[in-house]
Amino acid sequence: MQAFEYVAAQTVPEAVAVLKEKGQQARVLAGGTDLIVQVREAKRDVDWMVDIKAIPEVNVLTHDSQNGLRLGAAVPCYQIYGTESICESFPALVDATKIIGGTAIQGRACVGGNLCNASPAADCIPPLIVLNAICVIAGPGGEKELPVGAFCTGPGQTALERGEMLVALKIPQPSSHSSSYYLRFIPRNEMDIAVVGAGAAVTLDAAQETIVSARIALAAVAPTPLFAEEASALLAGREISDAAIDEAAAAAQAIARPISDMRGTAEQRTHLVGVLTRRALKGAIQRVLDA
Amino acid sequence: MARKTHVQTQINGDSVEFLCEARQSLLEVLRDELQLTGAKEGCNNGNCGACSVILDGRLVNSCLVLGVETGGKVVETVEGLAAPDRLHPIQDAFLENAALQCGICTPGFLMSAKALLDNNPNPTEPEVRYWLAGNLCRCTGYDKIVRAVLDAAAAM
Numbered sequence: 001m002q003a004f005e006y007v008a009a010q011t012v013p014e015a016v017a018v019l020k021e022k023g024q025q026a027r028v029l030a031g032g033t034d035l036i037v038q039v040r041e042a043k044r045d046v047d048w049m050v051d052i053k054a055i056p057e058v059n060v061l062t063h064d065s066q067n068g069l070r071l072g073a074a075v076p077c078y079q080i081y082g083t084e085s086i087c088e089s090f091p092a093l094v095d096a097t098k099i100i101g102g103t104a105i106q107g108r109a110c111v112g113g114n115l116c117n118a119s120p121a122a123d124c125i126p127p128l129i130v131l132n133a134i135c136v137i138a139g140p141g142g143e144k145e146l147p148v149g150a151f152c153t154g155p156g157q158t159a160l161e162r163g164e165m166l167v168a169l170k171i172p173q174p175s176s177h178s179s180s181y182y183l184r185f186i187p188r189n190e191m192d193i194a195v196v197g198a199g200a201a202v203t204l205d206a207a208q209e210t211i212v213s214a215r216i217a218l219a220a221v222a223p224t225p226l227f228a229e230e231a232s233a234l235l236a237g238r239e240i241s242d243a244a245i246d247e248a249a250a251a252a253q254a255i256a257r258p259i260s261d262m263r264g265t266a267e268q269r270t271h272l273v274g275v276l277t278r279r280a281l282k283g284a285i286q287r288v289l290d291a
Numbered sequence: 292m293a294r295k296t297h298v299q300t301q302i303n304g305d306s307v308e309f310l311c312e313a314r315q316s317l318l319e320v321l322r323d324e325l326q327l328t329g330a331k332e333g334c335n336n337g338n339c340g341a342c343s344v345i346l347d348g349r350l351v352n353s354c355l356v357l358g359v360e361t362g363g364k365v366v367e368t369v370e371g372l373a374a375p376d377r378l379h380p381i382q383d384a385f386l387e388n389a390a391l392q393c394g395i396c397t398p399g400f401l402m403s404a405k406a407l408l409d410n411n412p413n414p415t416e417p418e419v420r421y422w423l424a425g426n427l428c429r430c431t432g433y434d435k436i437v438r439a440v441l442d443a444a445a446a447m
Binding site (some may be wrong): 001002004005008031037039051053078091104105108 | 296315335337346349350355360403406423424
């Protein structure tokens with residue numbers, strides 16, 4: 001691996017100062033499960049690794065029904081699926097964190113890192129989009145917030161500017177009769193990268209017969225994970241039915257613009273968007289009914 | 292010559308100090324600096340699990356941890372698994388079940404299994420299989436390994 005300097009920042013301003021001074025030559029190190037591989041394989045040139053795991057703000061994990069979830073950028077996957085109240089309120093995020101890599105990866109990899117790595121196939125990003133997550137970003141000019149849907153700008157590219165770092169994600173508490181679901185297609189049971197991923201969040205009426213609102217997001221079918229806005233909107237006010245779900249799946253397929261690569265063809269991916277959107281919606285609805 | 296950092300950590304119950312460059316992984320530090328060659332380098336990118344060790348109670352791929360990150364932390368490797376006079380029950384179960392052939396993956400499987408049983412003393416077979424999904428074995432076909440871990444759980 002190329003030589004680089006290592007800084008274990010103790011505070012957000014300390015990390016921001018290094019990131020600002022070193023610019024593109026510096027990179028934030030959290031779980032390292034993507035970054036260390038990229039540097040070792042010479043896919044990313046890094047002269048400074050800024051370890052943020054000693055900073056208290058990036059390790060915060062708080063959840064209550066008033067303020068929702070605050071998830072520090074470096075909280076590893078296992079802590080998310082190991083927290084019962086998160087499993088109850090944000091199951092799509094739990095679905096994703098349980099299938100990223102294997103046990104050893106989940107011990108280090110974090111949702112914030114999955115987001116900042118900005119892979120089109122990132123499993124955590126569709127759940128964050130459907131759950132309306134807000135990115136809390138610190139930079140030389142202070143703190144700012146950005147909806148997660150605007151965070152990824154291309155493969156491996158984010159809206160973070162020089163000197164900025166992701167500190168935490170804020171996810172509002174879903175209203176009652178709500179749930180969410182994420183799944184992906186891979187050719188095996190585990191330890192793989194999504195051919196296509198789909199997340200859905202739904203809110204039903206009190207009678208649990210009508211969809212009040214829905215949000216659908218897709219992974220691995222465009223340069224960034226996508227919010228399927230039209231597919232989501234057309235479900236609002238609709239009675240739960242296969243016809244409504246099929247319409248949403250078709251609308252989701254219409255915005256997919258996948259490539260063909262070693263994981264699958266564009267045609268297969270477009271087909272999978274329909275299948276997985278239906279399953280994600282039905283999965284989220286079933287979770288409300290089962291609650 | 293790149294700058295070396297002094298790191299103090301605890302490995303298998305012993306206080307250990309070492310010097311390493313920032314670019315050296317924990318796996319490289321264990322094998323090249325500390326002569327703890329139990330953890331193996333397989334893929335060196337987090338897919339095979341041959342380098343699995345336990346860091347502060349969590350299973351990690353030591354190829355994906357920097358040595359400089361381990362200051363003040365507790366590391367468990369396969370060298371610390373057996374007691375001075377007897378094997379660990381997981382090691383006994385691997386022998387009894389012939390859960391290894393070439394042996395390259397075995398230290399990783401043993402540490403992964405230990406982390407599982409520390410966390411969940413009575414796992415089901417699917418739980419064992421999913422937990423061990425990050426450890427690859429090209430000899431056994433996995434079944435003997437899964438049986439060994441279930442036997443170890445029953446024996447412990």
